[in-house]
Amino acid sequence: xxxxxxxxxxxxxxxxxxxxxxxxxxxxxxxxxxxxxxxxxxxxxxxxxxxxxxxxxxxxxxxxxxxxxxxxxxxxxxxxxxxxxxxxxxxxxxxxxxxxxxxxxxxxxxxxxxxxxxxxxxxxxxxxxxxxxxxxxxxxxxxxxxxxxxxxxxxxxxxxxxxxxxxxxxxxxxxxxxxxxxxxxxxxxxxxxxxxxxxxxxxxxxxxxxxxxxxxxxxxxxxxxxxxxxxxxxxxxxxxxxxxxxxxxxxxxxxxxxxxxxxxxxxxxxxxxxxxxxxxxxxxxxxxxxxxxxxxxxxxxxxxxxxxxxxxxxxxxxxxxxxxxxxxxxxxxxxxxxxxxxxxxxxxxxxxxxxxxxxxxxxxx
Amino acid sequence: xxxxxxxxxxxxxxxxxxxxxxxxxxxxxxxxxxxxxxxxxxxxxxxxxxxxxxxxxxxxxxxxxxxxxxxxxxxxxxxxxxxxxxxxxxxxxxxxxxxxxxxxxxxxxxxxxxxxxxxxxxxxxxxxxxxxxxxxxxxxxxxxxxxxxxxxxxxxxxxxxxxxxxxxxxxxxxxxxxxxxxxxxxxxxxxxxxxxxxxxxxxxxxxxxxxxxxxxxxxxxxxxxxxxxxxxxxxxxx
Numbered sequence: 001x002x003x004x005x006x007x008x009x010x011x012x013x014x015x016x017x018x019x020x021x022x023x024x025x026x027x028x029x030x031x032x033x034x035x036x037x038x039x040x041x042x043x044x045x046x047x048x049x050x051x052x053x054x055x056x057x058x059x060x061x062x063x064x065x066x067x068x069x070x071x072x073x074x075x076x077x078x079x080x081x082x083x084x085x086x087x088x089x090x091x092x093x094x095x096x097x098x099x100x101x102x103x104x105x106x107x108x109x110x111x112x113x114x115x116x117x118x119x120x121x122x123x124x125x126x127x128x129x130x131x132x133x134x135x136x137x138x139x140x141x142x143x144x145x146x147x148x149x150x151x152x153x154x155x156x157x158x159x160x161x162x163x164x165x166x167x168x169x170x171x172x173x174x175x176x177x178x179x180x181x182x183x184x185x186x187x188x189x190x191x192x193x194x195x196x197x198x199x200x201x202x203x204x205x206x207x208x209x210x211x212x213x214x215x216x217x218x219x220x221x222x223x224x225x226x227x228x229x230x231x232x233x234x235x236x237x238x239x240x241x242x243x244x245x246x247x248x249x250x251x252x253x254x255x256x257x258x259x260x261x262x263x264x265x266x267x268x269x270x271x272x273x274x275x276x277x278x279x280x281x282x283x284x285x286x287x288x289x290x291x292x293x294x295x296x297x298x299x300x301x302x303x304x305x306x307x308x309x310x311x312x313x314x315x316x317x318x319x320x321x322x323x324x325x326x327x328x329x330x331x332x333x334x335x336x337x338x339x340x341x342x343x344x345x346x347x348x349x350x351x352x353x354x355x356x357x358x359x360x361x362x363x364x365x
Numbered sequence: 366x367x368x369x370x371x372x373x374x375x376x377x378x379x380x381x382x383x384x385x386x387x388x389x390x391x392x393x394x395x396x397x398x399x400x401x402x403x404x405x406x407x408x409x410x411x412x413x414x415x416x417x418x419x420x421x422x423x424x425x426x427x428x429x430x431x432x433x434x435x436x437x438x439x440x441x442x443x444x445x446x447x448x449x450x451x452x453x454x455x456x457x458x459x460x461x462x463x464x465x466x467x468x469x470x471x472x473x474x475x476x477x478x479x480x481x482x483x484x485x486x487x488x489x490x491x492x493x494x495x496x497x498x499x500x501x502x503x504x505x506x507x508x509x510x511x512x513x514x515x516x517x518x519x520x521x522x523x524x525x526x527x528x529x530x531x532x533x534x535x536x537x538x539x540x541x542x543x544x545x546x547x548x549x550x551x552x553x554x555x556x557x558x559x560x561x562x563x564x565x566x567x568x569x570x571x572x573x574x575x576x577x578x579x580x581x582x583x584x585x586x587x588x589x590x591x592x593x594x595x596x597x598x599x600x601x602x603x
Binding site: 201204205207208210211212214215216217218219220221222223 | 418419420439440441442443444445449450452456457458459460461465468469470472473516517520
């Protein structure tokens with residue numbers, strides 16, 4: 001089998017992705033399959049944010065709000081909270097649609113803002129959603145406030161629920177594994193859509209706006225609609241991910257949608273490589289796995305080195321995480337796996353001056 | 366008005382906040398005509414082009430283009446109507462390749478001849494053909510100006526508006542750009558050329574307007590303006 005043939009390479013990647021949960025399970029334990037599931041959810045989120053930040057260049061610091069909208073939609077329509085148990089195939093798209101609408105709602109008043117100003121407004125929007133969820137328990141109890149909503153229906157189709165283990169093809173497959181495959185499917189879908197968008201007319205319009213909004217509008221791009229579309233597309237991905245999260249977790253509370261989460265997703269995009277799908281996926285995987293690795297590794301490591309746990313692993317985790325971020329930004333400013341364009345842009349380029357000379361003087365030749 | 370007028374501007378006023386940048390200017394551009402709009406820094410040249418392309422809203426005045434009023438027409442529709450702007454400072458998409466920049470120029474078109482037109486642009490600017498895969502931001506200033514012009518031409522404009530195409534370029538490069546402007550005009554595209562370099566602009570143009578402090582102070586054939594004492598003193602340094 002020749003690996004450089006794309007078809008073969010894709011087959012190999014598919015095979016690895018298929019057996020991955022079993023490898024993780026046997027090497028690191030069952031808990032890490034759950035972490036892999038979360039990684040997939042975050043990758044979806046990061047890819048959604050990548051559309052807004054990476055392609056259209058709109059810095060959104062409240063992105064987790066759309067995740068919250070998707071999650072709460074699922075939670076309210078599929079839990080004992082209101083006694084509603086709507087089917088998943090209704091609730092998930094509905095959550096995505098609502099998130100999309102919220103995306104437009106956020107986008108519309110911020111169209112004239114750029115950079116720092118946009119960041120501040122979106123940050124506020126993210127907080128508003130979270131605080132709403134936190135306080136919508138009085139006078140009429142809708143969200144149960146800070147207690148959150150529990151006993152949410154697991155993801156299911158008809159009677160087949162992936163909230164429990166199943167006997168499939170003679171294999172005993174656990175709920176975590178089943179979630180992995182479901183999330184993997186959605187993630188691949190999101191990757192596919194992102195790739196199609198990137199190379200489309202609309203994708204190029206986003207990048208044109210990112211580069212120079214005035215010039216983009218002079219090209220005949222309806223900048224208002226195109227920016228709204230970026231917000232809407234990004235929010236939709238967030239909403240899907242949020243719905244899946246609620247079904248997976250079985251519990252949602254406002255705590256899961258704090259500013260820190262928005263920042264984390266943004267870090268995935270920036271650290272991995274803004275605008276590059278592969279980079280964003282890598283960023284998502286790393287930023288889910290690294291903190292967990294620190295959490296699990298820091299305690300035993302200290303025990304082995306000093307004979308005692310000197311620093312609380314939980315606080316050490318954030319310290320090391322911050323350090324890792326700084327190091328990456330210092331040595332790989334375009335991200336770990338930047339898009340080809342960013343890489344070329346940030347690479348030192350002595351040829352430009354030479355080209356200038358050629359351009360100017362070839363006239364006289 | 367003459368029957369072959371493409372653009373007619375009458376008493377156009379534009380304000381930034383409380384400051385009136387254009388105090389009611391009137392000008393016309395005929396079919397296939399190359400018209401120069403000259404004036405010093407802050408005279409309102411860029412403001413005029415921005416108002417014409419819809420990037421700025423005018424407070425008063427009439428804009429007629431190709432028999433239609435441009436009033437209330439947003440910027441993106443003006444491009445489909447055949448008005449194209451090469452913005453000041455070029456405004457190229459730095460992180461897109463040359464080819465992608467040209468494709469963006471054809472954003473409003475959905476005919477099948479876009480690829481053909483891109484090849485035509487490469488023929489007009491052979492330098493760009495060599496650099497087609499390169500990021501536009503890594504090109505030299507002159508090459509970037511070529512990208513900006515080719516990109517604007519990709520929308521197949523009837524009226525091309527150029528904002529200071531000579532700005533910041535080496536003299537040889539400026540000569541090359543003006544050569545191209547003449548070539549484009551020869552193909553029948555009407556051009557409204559805004560320049561600080563009055564001599565170059567008037568040498569290329571058929572007619573010219575002088576803009577001072579937001580008002581048109583002179584209008585005449587380019588040859589007469591080049592010969593006029595007022596213009597010579599103020600803009601030609603002789």
